[in-house]
Amino acid sequence: MIACTGLTKVYRTRDGGEAGIRDVSMEARGGEWVLVRGPSGCGKSTLLLALGGMLRPDGGEVRLGGLDVYGMGPAERARLRAGSVGFVFQLFHLVPYLTVRENVMCGALDGGVAARGRAEALIEELGLGGRREALPGTLSAGEKQRTALARALVGGPMVLLADEPTGNLDPGHSRVVYERMARFRKDGGAVVMVTHGADANGFATRIVEARGTGAPFGFGVAANGTRHGGGL
Amino acid sequence: MSWHGLVLRELRHRWANAALAVLGLSVGVGMLVTLQMLATAAERETRRVARDMGFNLRIIPRDTDIGRFHELGHSDRTLPEEASARLAAGAGTFVSFNHLTPTLERWTNVLGKDVLVTGLGAAITGPGEKKSPMGFTVGNGNVQLGHAVARRLGVKAGGTVEWMGRGMRVEKVLAEAGTVDDLRAYVSLADAQSMLGLGGRISEIRAIDCLCLTADKDPLGQLREALARVLPEAQVLQLRVMADARAKQRQASERFAALATPMVLLVAGAWTGVLAFLNVRERRPEIGVWRALGHGAGRVSALFLGRALVLGVAGAVVGAVLGTWAGLTWGPWMYPVTGGVIGVDWALMARVAWWTPAFAAMASLVPAALAVAQDPAETLRTD
Ligand SMILES: Nc1ncnc2c1ncn2[C@@H]1O[C@H](COP(=O)(O)OP(=O)(O)OP(=O)(O)O)[C@@H](O)[C@H]1O
Ligand SMILES: [Mg+2]
Numbered sequence: 245m246i247a248c249t250g251l252t253k254v255y256r257t258r259d260g261g262e263a264g265i266r267d268v269s270m271e272a273r274g275g276e277w278v279l280v281r282g283p284s285g286c287g288k289s290t291l292l293l294a295l296g297g298m299l300r301p302d303g304g305e306v307r308l309g310g311l312d313v314y315g316m317g318p319a320e321r322a323r324l325r326a327g328s329v330g331f332v333f334q335l336f337h338l339v340p341y342l343t344v345r346e347n348v349m350c351g352a353l354d355g356g357v358a359a360r361g362r363a364e365a366l367i368e369e370l371g372l373g374g375r376r377e378a379l380p381g382t383l384s385a386g387e388k389q390r391t392a393l394a395r396a397l398v399g400g401p402m403v404l405l406a407d408e409p410t411g412n413l414d415p416g417h418s419r420v421v422y423e424r425m426a427r428f429r430k431d432g433g434a435v436v437m438v439t440h441g442a443d444a445n446g447f448a449t450r451i452v453e454a455r456g457t458g459a460p461f462g463f464g465v466a467a468n469g470t471r472h473g474g475g476l
Numbered sequence: 477m478s479w480h481g482l483v484l485r486e487l488r489h490r491w492a493n494a495a496l497a498v499l500g501l502s503v504g505v506g507m508l509v510t511l512q513m514l515a516t517a518a519e520r521e522t523r524r525v526a527r528d529m530g531f532n533l534r535i536i537p538r539d540t541d542i543g544r545f546h547e548l549g550h551s552d553r554t555l556p557e558e559a560s561a562r563l564a565a566g567a568g569t570f571v572s573f574n575h576l577t578p579t580l581e582r583w584t585n586v587l588g589k590d591v592l593v594t595g596l597g598a599a600i601t602g603p604g605e606k607k608s609p610m611g612f613t614v615g616n617g618n619v620q621l622g623h624a625v626a627r628r629l630g631v632k633a634g635g636t637v638e639w640m641g642r643g644m645r646v647e648k649v650l651a652e653a654g655t656v657d658d659l660r661a662y663v664s665l666a667d668a669q670s671m672l673g674l675g676g677r678i679s680e681i682r683a684i685d686c687l688c689l690t691a692d693k694d695p696l697g698q699l700r701e702a703l704a705r706v707l708p709e710a711q712v713l714q715l716r717v718m719a720d721a722r723a724k725q726r727q728a729s730e731r732f733a734a735l736a737t738p739m740v741l742l743v744a745g746a747w748t749g750v751l752a753f754l755n756v757r758e759r760r761p762e763i764g765v766w767r768a769l770g771h772g773a774g775r776v777s778a779l780f781l782g783r784a785l786v787l788g789v790a791g792a793v794v795g796a797v798l799g800t801w802a803g804l805t806w807g808p809w810m811y812p813v814t815g816g817v818i819g820v821d822w823a824l825m826a827r828v829a830w831w832t833p834a835f836a837a838m839a840s841l842v843p844a845a846l847a848v849a850q851d852p853a854e855t856l857r858t859d
């Protein structure tokens with residue numbers, strides 16, 4: 245469903261070094277939950293942004309539903325993102341002047357009645373019912389994160405890309421989030437989640453470990469925790 | 477959420493930026509409106525003051541001896557009275573000169589006193605020019621006496637003077653001028669002609685520089701050309717001091733406007749531009765989010781366009797109202813003579829209503845379009 249081959253995005257750092265990702269290949273099919281794990285700064289967010297069609301890589305290819313994501317024009321790519329990708333940002337990135345409900349609705353381009361129904365359902369499921377008219381500035385980090393997840397799911401994407409989606413949640417709320425993501429996977433969606441924690445291990449169908457700690461580097465791929473040699 | 481709903485919500489959320497932008501725009505617009513109104517008033521005032529200074533052009537017979545002219549204060553030769561009508565009909569005359577007034581002047585003796593009899597004909601004004609007479613006219617059978625003449629003859633306004641076998645009604649005694657005008661007796665041209673036995677003749681055509689042309693267009697040269705064509709028997713003298721005073725007054729107000737307008741534009745433009753830039757910069761992550769969620773570049777740009785339009789319209793309205801109010805309040809104080817007729821300049825209002833939002837839109841669309849064109853991940857990086 246979503247796959248990358250030889251994905252490379254290298255940042256030059258101030259001191260002349262390099263950071264980012266180099267030659268990463270991986271895949272997540274429908275019904276799969278791929279967990280990408282690695283230490284802070286190893287390039288997880290970079291990988292996820294590139295997968296989501298938001299960061300043009302220096303090299304390699306991303307395919308989403310068979311389409312070459314960076315082979316198309318920006319407008320087409322935007323449409324692809326709107327229709328097929330749900331993204332939970334590490335820093336949430338909610339629109340500051342819109343309420344929880346409106347922020348969730350931002351994820352549905354059409355904004356129709358069906359989307360409104362889905363938004364309400366997601367708000368309830370994720371325990372945001374009491375905060376639906378609150379502005380992001382008044383939300384706790386956990387509430388922001390759940391709002392961001394609801395926004396990612398409301399458009400009915402094929403792929404969910406989640407960057408530390410439970411980084412600020414207590415175990416109880418983490419569970420709510422993971423269960424909602426698991427349902428998305430069971431409904432046929434593909435999940436790629438990046439984290440440096442281990443609490444989602446039980447939900448993942450596959451775990452990809454960063455191959456090393458020096459940046460930039462690729463990712464080794466492990467199925468259910470078993471390390472594989474090359475990229476997928 | 478509808479597009480305009482988003483625009484209004486954002487404006488409310490970042491109200492300080494919005495308020496400052498409206499403030500900058502309305503102060504700029506207001507100052508431009510006031511400046512423009514005052515410039516119009518200044519122009520009108522200059523003309524009025526210039527007109528009140530009197531005729532500054534004297535068109536006299538070509539064969540006049542200039543020494544004699546200055547000795548007498550008038551030409552001792554004459555032109556036919558119809559010369560003024562002929563000059564008026566000549567092409568190019570009214571481009572720069574107006575109020576052609578046929579005049580007949582002669583020194584005579586009235587009851588043993590020297591009097592400068594001045595007969596004034598009806599002024600011929602340019603097409604479209606108000607028919608208001610320059611200075612004054614005197615009806616047949618009436619006389620307006622200079623201060624010294626009235627004293628010497630011992631007459632007052634409302635009295636009569638026996639003059640060349642006629643009883644003339646003293647319409648008015650003019651205020652003391654301290655010039656040869658104190659020795660004048662103004663009568664109608666017809667009366668002067670019959671008194672002096674110069675029927676159908678005039679000694680000069682007085683005219684006024686209408687200030688329609690700037691000095692670089694050489695208004696006097698144009699009049700000389702017209703004269704040479706239609707009235708070759710005449711020459712023109714210009715009262716330089718008066719002409720210079722007019723030109724200087726006019727230039728002073730023009731220069732002020734020429735300096736103040738770009739300064740206001742620059743300051744208000746920079747102010748608005750900086751605020752728009754700051755707004756876009758603050759909203760870069762938001763732009764990234766909209767783009768990441770798949771909203772089209774046009775749709776995202778439209779948010780900034782909409783914001784700019786709201787601010788621009790608000791600035792234009794507030795500025796136009798404040799500027800007009802200021803112009804109407806201070807105009808009459810600065811220009812007491814013509815301030816009363818200062819009115820709202822609707823053409824200027826239309827320009828303001830169009831340009832202010834357009835400018836505000838430009839100021840934010842450029843940085844917004846640049847941000848929109850970037851990869852969402854780039855835009856999302858805040859610091
Ligand atoms: N735009 C950029 N310019 C320069 N360096 C960058 C840029 N973006 C990321 N980096 C660097 O690339 C490396 C990988 O960043 P990335 O955000 O992908 O890490 P991460 O694995 O998500 O870390 P974390 O777990 O802390 O979120 C880091 O060293 C970061 O400093
Ligand atoms: Mg990260």
